[in-house]
Amino acid sequence: MLLFARLLVLVSLFSGAAFAYDPPAEDSRLVLDRQGVRIWSYQVPNSPLYGFKAVSTVKSSLSGLVALIADTENARKWIYRTKSVEPLERNDADLSFSVRVITDFPWPFRDREAVVSGHIVQDPQTLKVRIDSNSINTQPPRACCVRMPMVEGSWIFRPIGNGMVEITMTGHADPGGYIPASAVNLLIQEYPYNTLKGLRKLIGDDRYQKSHFPNIHEPTATHGP
Incomplete structure (x- = not known):
């Protein structure tokens, strides 16, 4: 199976991606x-919208986590x-990709x-896997939705021993349109908490x-975090 047999889907606040800051x-x-x-929440420089950092641990291989995130259908x-x-789009040579994410926003x-x-x-030393992303405007917007003007993000999977992996998800995004910053900031807890619960x-x-990606190397029994 190629590493990008299915494109990776990135997650962040309101859109499925996470901020790399x-x-x-x-x-x-x-x-x-x-x-x-x-x-954790934090103030992002030059923005009224907060960012978040969410951390959890799971028992998983690194390929298993990549396989879950790559499973766009689910x-x-x-x-x-x-x-x-x-x-x-995808490019297996440099492990890059692009996706369109539609997010359900509450009424109204x-x-x-x-x-x-x-x-x-x-x-190659720590075996930590990092997936970074940012928004692009290569596709015309859909009539159904408001195009988000800015999304940047990352997932980090860090092996910590005994088959356990620490997951760090950080996020910051501008949802576009008119939504008060105070309302957006209230969702700082809701989005990452429910997403990480779903992942677990x-x-x-x-x-x-049982998935295996040739480009993802797993820690050995003697490999430390």
Whole structure:
């Protein structure tokens, strides 16, 4: 199976992607610590919209996590408020891709759409997998939705030993249209919490844990975090 036999779907606040900015610890505020999920919010420079950082741990191979995120057909089963993910382009040579994500927004707001490009890398020493993404405007907007003007993001999968992986999901996005920043900031906890809960419910499935990607290397018994 090629690493991009199915395109990776990235997740962030309101759109299915996560922000690549790593906030300094002193600028972050812990806003939730429940059922194995911790979430911090932080002020993003030059933006009225907060970013978030969410962390959890799961028992999984690295390929298993990549396989779950690559399964675009089942993305809406676990990515909170995601209606659909449409693969657009891929490049197996440099492990890059683009997808269109439609997100279900609560009434009275219209649904949101984001076209996102991304890239996956693995650190050869730590074996940490990082998937970064950002919004692009290579596709015309759909009439059903408001195009999100900005989405940037990352997932980080860090092996910590004994088959466990620490997942870090960070996010910041501009949903576009007229939505008060205060309303957007209220969802800082809701989106990552429900998404990570959904991931943890599905990650043990054999279809993910039996997956193998040649470009993703797993830690050995003697390999430390």
